[in-house]
Amino acid sequence: MTRITAVLPTYNEAENIQELIEELLxxxxxxxxxxxxxxxxxxxxxxxxxxxxxxxxxxxxxxPQRTGRGSSGRQGFLEAVKDGAEWVLEMDAxxxxxxxxxxxxxxxxxxxxxxxxxxxxPGGAIEGRSMIRDISSGLAEAYLQTLLGLKVKDxxxxxxxxxxxxxxxxxxxxxxxxGPFIVTESLYRVRQKGLKIVEVPITFKERKAGExxxxxxxxxxxxxxxxxxxxxxxxxxxY
Numbered sequence: 699m700t701r702i703t704a705v706l707p708t709y710n711e712a713e714n715i716q717e718l719i720e721e722l723l724x725x726x727x728x729x730x731x732x733x734x735x736x737x738x739x740x741x742x743x744x745x746x747x748x749x750x751x752x753x754x755x756x757x758x759x760x761x762p763q764r765t766g767r768g769s770s771g772r773q774g775f776l777e778a779v780k781d782g783a784e785w786v787l788e789m790d791a792x793x794x795x796x797x798x799x800x801x802x803x804x805x806x807x808x809x810x811x812x813x814x815x816x817x818x819x820p821g822g823a824i825e826g827r828s829m830i831r832d833i834s835s836g837l838a839e840a841y842l843q844t845l846l847g848l849k850v851k852d853x854x855x856x857x858x859x860x861x862x863x864x865x866x867x868x869x870x871x872x873x874x875x876x877g878p879f880i881v882t883e884s885l886y887r888v889r890q891k892g893l894k895i896v897e898v899p900i901t902f903k904e905r906k907a908g909e910x911x912x913x914x915x916x917x918x919x920x921x922x923x924x925x926x927x928x929x930x931x932x933x934x935x936x937y
Contacts, residue, residue, distance in 0.1 A: 700784050700785060701730070701782055701783050701784045701785070702727065702728075702729040702730070702783060702784070702785045702786075702787060702804070703729065703730045703731070703732050703778035703781065703783035703785075703786055703787065704722055704729050704730065704731045704732065704787040704788075704789065704800075705732050705734065705771065705774030705775065705777075705778055705786060705787065705788045705789075706718070706719075706731065706732065706733045706734070706774075706789065706790075706791045707734050707736065707767055707770035707771045707774060707788075707791070708733055708734070708735045708736065708738060708742050708743075708746075708770075708791045709735070709736040709737075709738050709742070709764070709767070709770075710738045710739070710740045710742060711738070711740075711742045711791040711792060712738070712740040712741050712742045712745055714791055714792050714793055715733065715742050715745050715746050715791055716745050716746070716748070716749060717793075718791055718793060718797065719731050719733070719746060719749050719756060720749070721797040722797050722800070723753065723755060723756075724797075725797060725798075725800060725801065726801070727800070727801060727804055728755075729755070729787070729800075730755045730756070730757070730781075730783070731755060731756045731757070732757050732758075732759070732774055732777060732778055732781075733746040733750075733756070733757070733758045733759070733791075734759045734761070734770040734771070734773050734774040734777075735758065735759065735760045735761065735770075736761050736764050736765060736766065736767070736769075736770050737760060737761050737762065737763050737764045737765075743758055743760035746758045757777075759773065759774075759777065761773075765876060766875075766876035766877045767876075767877050767878045767880065768873065768874075768875035768876045768877050768878065768879060768880030768883075769876045771788060771880050772870060772871065772873050772880065774786075774788070775788075775860075775865050775870040775871075776870065776871050778862070779862045779865055779866065779870075783862055784861070784862055785804075785807060785859055785860065785861060785862065786859070786860045786862055786865060787800060787803070787858070787859050787860075788856060788857070788858050788859075788860070789815075789856065789857045789858075790856055790857070793903065794902055794903055794904060795815065795856075795857040795900070795902070796900065796901060796903065799815055799857070799900040799901070800859075802815070802898045802899070802900065803815055803857075803858075803859040803898055804859065805898075806896045806898045807859055807861070807896075809894070809896070810861070810894050810895065810896040811860075811861045811863070811864035811867075811888070811893035811894045811895070812858060812859070812860055812861070812864055812885075812888055812893060812894070812895045812896070813858065813859040813895075813896050813897075813898060814850060814852060814855050814857070814858050814895060814896070814897045814898070815852075815855055815857035815858065815859075815897075815898060815899075815900035816850070816851050816852035816855055816897040816898065816899055816900060817852050817855065817900065817901075817902045818839065818851040818852045819851045819852065819897045819898070819899050820899065821899030822851075822852070822899035822900055822901070822902075823899075823900075823901045823902070824901075824902045824903075825901060825902070825903045825904070826903055826904035838854065838917065838920070838921065839851075839852065839853060839854060841921060841924065842854060842882060842924055845924050845925065845928050846882070846886050846889070846924060846927065846928055847889065848885060848886065848889060849889075850885070850895055850897055851897060852897065853882065853885055854881055854882060855881070855900075856878070856881045857900060857902075858881075864888065864891075864893050867891050867893065868884060868887035868888060868891060868893075869887075870884065873887075874934055874935050875923075877916075877919075878916070878920070879920055879923045882920075882923070882924060882927070883927060883934070886927060886931070890931070
């Protein structure tokens, strides 16, 4: 049986984490869940750990100090590949990515190195987001596509299914981004390697509970990092 590991980088997701894990484990496609918690003060890791004690398919890593979304994601990639996963799923832990859409990503995985859950390809949708947020998101996506030559409709989607060999080919352990820019940095490496990308439509929903971590300052810094990556990919240091 194909081994699939779902990597969940978390920070302060106590209101969502147990329900999300339970829904993932209930899918008809068996998978493992790896929670990489960034030293959440709200007890996220401990709640996930309660499920890990009951179910061997769940594993929890809690960082001793906060290192960032990118660092946690990179750690999760390396651990999943080392553990023998053939496919590595990455997704947010706030229910903006729906567990039921995992099956659509898996259906498209046979002929791809990377499957992206896309909000913007035909059939994709965003629910619960303001018009201003939609416009700013659309402009940011166009900026990414133009500057980095990313020929996908949703280059900033963090809902993705990786073939483990693709993670090895892009040398995921050497990704520099400590924050959410790891999504763009890793996708740019996929483009450089000429790996095959497939997009499938998903419905993105604003977080189910808890506070959003996306701030204006974060978005502006993200756009600046795109320019830095374009100018000097070999010397890119992330943040």
